[in-house]
Amino acid sequence: MATPMKGLVSNHARYVQSFNVFLAKSTEHQSMGEFLETQLPAVIASIGNGKSTINILSVGGGAGEIDLLILSKVQARYPGVSINNEVIEPSGGQITMYKEHVAKMSDLENVKFTWHKETSYEFESQMNTEKKSKKWDFIHMIQVLYYVKDIPATIQYFHSSLETQARLLIIVGSENSGWKRLWRKYETSFPLEGLCTYISSDDIKRILDSAGMNYQVQELPSHLDITSCFTEGNKDGELLLDFLTTTCDFSKTAPPELKRQVMEELRKPGCSEERDGKVLFNNNMSAIVIEP
Numbered sequence: 001m002a003t004p005m006k007g008l009v010s011n012h013a014r015y016v017q018s019f020n021v022f023l024a025k026s027t028e029h030q031s032m033g034e035f036l037e038t039q040l041p042a043v044i045a046s047i048g049n050g051k052s053t054i055n056i057l058s059v060g061g062g063a064g065e066i067d068l069l070i071l072s073k074v075q076a077r078y079p080g081v082s083i084n085n086e087v088i089e090p091s092g093g094q095i096t097m098y099k100e101h102v103a104k105m106s107d108l109e110n111v112k113f114t115w116h117k118e119t120s121y122e123f124e125s126q127m128n129t130e131k132k133s134k135k136w137d138f139i140h141m142i143q144v145l146y147y148v149k150d151i152p153a154t155i156q157y158f159h160s161s162l163e164t165q166a167r168l169l170i171i172v173g174s175e176n177s178g179w180k181r182l183w184r185k186y187e188t189s190f191p192l193e194g195l196c197t198y199i200s201s202d203d204i205k206r207i208l209d210s211a212g213m214n215y216q217v218q219e220l221p222s223h224l225d226i227t228s229c230f231t232e233g234n235k236d237g238e239l240l241l242d243f244l245t246t247t248c249d250f251s252k253t254a255p256p257e258l259k260r261q262v263m264e265e266l267r268k269p270g271c272s273e274e275r276d277g278k279v280l281f282n283n284n285m286s287a288i289v290i291e292p
């Protein structure tokens with residue numbers, strides 16, 4: 001009997017392994033880095049005006065690479081000002097890596113780090129139970145909203161905890177990306193186990209519009225080299241396929257017809273382009289900056 005397909009998100013070790021291959025094979029972090037370098041200074045231009053401490057909240061901070069870039073930009077804009085950087089991250093492995101990255105950095109004397117090993121929903125519930133209403137100067141949710149329980153409620157909650165000059169930054173897959181096309185077609189075939197919802201920038205904009213929030217959107221061009229997915233038995237290719245389909249061991253457990261269709265779809269122009277013998281999946285993202 002065929003093994004049923006299992007979701008990737010509940011298998012933390014395999015999730016982190018496949019996410020790391022995704023990062024190595026994509027321009028995801030380079031593209032975010034460029035956005036942070038060129039656009040973040042304007043976004044944070046007034047978040048810390050007149051403050052002795054700037055409070056930053058990272059939702060789903062992962063291993064912290066992007067968080068540390070953000071901190072360097074805040075430090076550059078507000079030299080010498082104390083920064084309180086709190087991170088909501090349910091994966092212990094990711095927190096360990098985050099701490100290792102922090103330990104390797106110099107120039108973080110004015111930054112206090114706190115890690116909350118929990119989901120955003122647990123954090124919110126805890127704050128409500130303790131009747132705490134902490135306000136933040138900058139909140140970011142970078143490539144994480146797919147995994148939260150109730151996306152509109154989560155955005156509402158964090159938006160309501162912004163200070164008057166603060167900003168909320170959301171980065172998600174663009175409505176023009178290959179992700180959107182792949183998922184629109186196969187969402188019901190992939191095992192999401194209630195732990196993952198595929199959303200893209202158009203869904204977020206709809207949520208923000210119906211809540212009457214003010215925001216600006218910018219497209220971040222990015223691609224993912226999926227050439228190895230087409231070599232049977234290639235380990236990186238298998239991990240990438242897992243990440244693309246949120247399925248644990250997709251190439252071994254997917255029904256043959258689904259696998260055939262997904263492999264065919266991945267090469268199609270709406271998903272990927274072929275360049276220099278490589279298959280480059282459209283990994284464009286949208287950066288959405290929301291005002292209080």
Ligand SMILES: C[S@@+](CC[C@H](N)C(=O)[O-])C[C@H]1O[C@@H](n2cnc3c(N)ncnc32)[C@H](O)[C@@H]1O
Binds near residue numbers: 019062090141144
């Ligand atoms: C795709 S990674 C993004 C990490 C980082 N922000 C980046 O862009 O490199 C998603 C992260 O969100 C975390 N995560 C998953 N579910 C979450 C939840 N419900 N609340 C907060 N974080 C969550 C995962 O453990 C993972 O580290």
